[in-house]
Amino acid sequence: xxxxxxxxxxxxxxxxxxxxxxxxxxxxxxxxxxxxxxxxxxxxxxxxxxxxxxxxxxxxxxxxxxxxxxxxxxxxxxxxxxxxxxxxxxxxxxxxxxxxxxxxxxxxxxxxxxxxxxxxxxxxxxxxxxxxxxxxxxxxxxxxxxxxxxxxxxxxxxxxxxxxxxxxxxxxxxxxxxxxxxxxxxxxxxxxxxxxxxxxxxxxxxxxxxxxxxxxxxxxxxxxxxxxxxxxxxxxxxxxxxxxxxxxxxxxxxxxxxxxxxxxxxxxxxxxxxxxxxxxxxxxx
Ligand SMILES: C[S@@+](CC[C@H](N)C(=O)[O-])C[C@H]1O[C@@H](n2cnc3c(N)ncnc32)[C@H](O)[C@@H]1O
Numbered sequence: 001x002x003x004x005x006x007x008x009x010x011x012x013x014x015x016x017x018x019x020x021x022x023x024x025x026x027x028x029x030x031x032x033x034x035x036x037x038x039x040x041x042x043x044x045x046x047x048x049x050x051x052x053x054x055x056x057x058x059x060x061x062x063x064x065x066x067x068x069x070x071x072x073x074x075x076x077x078x079x080x081x082x083x084x085x086x087x088x089x090x091x092x093x094x095x096x097x098x099x100x101x102x103x104x105x106x107x108x109x110x111x112x113x114x115x116x117x118x119x120x121x122x123x124x125x126x127x128x129x130x131x132x133x134x135x136x137x138x139x140x141x142x143x144x145x146x147x148x149x150x151x152x153x154x155x156x157x158x159x160x161x162x163x164x165x166x167x168x169x170x171x172x173x174x175x176x177x178x179x180x181x182x183x184x185x186x187x188x189x190x191x192x193x194x195x196x197x198x199x200x201x202x203x204x205x206x207x208x209x210x211x212x213x214x215x216x217x218x219x220x221x222x223x224x225x226x227x228x229x230x231x232x233x234x235x236x237x238x239x240x241x242x243x244x245x246x247x248x249x250x251x252x253x254x255x256x257x258x259x260x261x262x263x264x265x266x267x268x269x270x271x272x273x274x275x276x277x278x279x280x281x282x283x284x285x
Contacts, residue, residue, distance in 0.1 A: 083107065090267075097276040098197065100267070101233050102128050104280065105193055108231045112139035113192040114185075118178035118218055119210060120144040121201050123155025126171060127162050129195065134167045142171045143185065145178045148208055151201050179217035182225055190227040198246060199237035209240055212249040219253050223281075232281040239274040250279055257281065 086103045089095035102125075109115055109132040117126045126144045133140025146152050152173045159168045174184050178196070185191070196218070198210040222232050238244045254264035263282040269275035 097235050097267075097278050098125070101195070101197075101235055101278060104231070105129065105195065105233060106132060108229075109133060109193050111135040112137050114141040114143070114189050115193040116181055116191055116195065116222075117142060117144040118181065118194055118196045118222070119198060120146040120155040120173060121151050121197060122203070123151075123158035125195055125197055126155050126173075127158055129193070130159070130163060130167060130171055134163070134170055138166070138170065140170050143181065144171060144173045145176055145181060146173075146201075147175070147177055148201060148204065149175055150204060154201075177214055177218075179214045179221060181218065182221045185225065189225070190230075191222075191225050192227060192230045194222040194226060194230075194232045196232070196234040198234060199240060199243065206240065209242060210246065211242065212246045215246055216249050216253060219250070223257070223283075226283050228283050228285045230283050232283075234279040234281075236277045236279060237274075238277065247277060254279065254281060260284070 083103045086095055086100055090097070090100050105128070109129070111133060112135060113133045115129045115133055117129055120126050123144075126142055129142045130140075133142060144152070144155060146155070152175055155173060159171055172184070174180075176184070181194075196210075196215070198215065200206045200209045219232065226232060234250055236243070236247045236250055238247055251266070254262075254266075257264055261284055263280075263284065265280050267278040267280075269277075
């Protein structure tokens with residue numbers, strides 16, 4: 001952090017960015033070492049570093065440098081602060097993988113979007129997705145799938161008590177395997193996000209779990225119907241029989257995706273062997 005501050009100070013003084021100095025002093029609580037201030041540091045420092053070196057590279061005179069610098073030197077604190085906080089809490093073991101997933105979804109999904117909950121279960125993900133797409137336009141849609149009737153009933157009951165009837169209408173639940181998701185979507189639907197929360201129904205029959213074979217089939221379909229700029233999100237559980245094989249299937253699927261079109265990443269706890277694993281497949285624009 002010390003060297004980062006030196007670079008920052010050198011950039012400010014050599015380029016005359018007084019505006020940046022004042023704004024950064026307001027936004028950057030040097031005195032605290034709490035996680036909150038760490039995320040503030042990241043949010044305000046990263047764009048500064050970027051613009052500093054861009055300006056240095058682009059400008060050959062100090063005036064040009066100053067212009068280039070001051071035009072972008074006071075970045076708004078990007079809207080990632082909530083996400084940064086959740087990531088830190090996750091790293092410190094205080095947040096669940098599903099909470100991280102929801103925060104990531106919020107950055108991708110827009111009002112009026114069509115999204116898919118490939119494993120409805122008790123409906124918590126369905127509800128979170130509905131809240132992201134629903135607005136007064138009534139255009140947003142959540143398509144939900146589960147192979148267990150009881151899961152769909154639970155999801156439906158949760159929606160009943162959580163949203164108004166008009167919003168509930170935006171959710172279409174299907175008692176079908178997620179590998180058949182394309183068959184129920186209206187033709188040419190652009191899907192922004194497809195969420196898989198694999199494994200068994202919490203509080204339900206633990207012998208009914210997602211299976212490697214159908215998960216792979218569903219991913220193949222999902223990859224096609226996802227719009228560019230969309231995201232496939234998976235929470236993978238390895239604590240039940242077949243869970244590790246399913247993770248391997250998901251990973252193999254990701255390895256084969258061309259890097260020109262896809263960014264795939266995995267977030268995994270290393271000293272909690274059974275902790276859920278997050279996998280994100282972002283389809284580039
Ligand atoms: C971990 S739970 C999902 C949790 C849920 N998303 C929530 O928010 O409560 C996994 C669900 O996947 C369902 N499932 C298993 N195989 C499936 C398949 N082939 N297609 C769709 N759903 C499936 C199970 O019945 C179970 O309800």
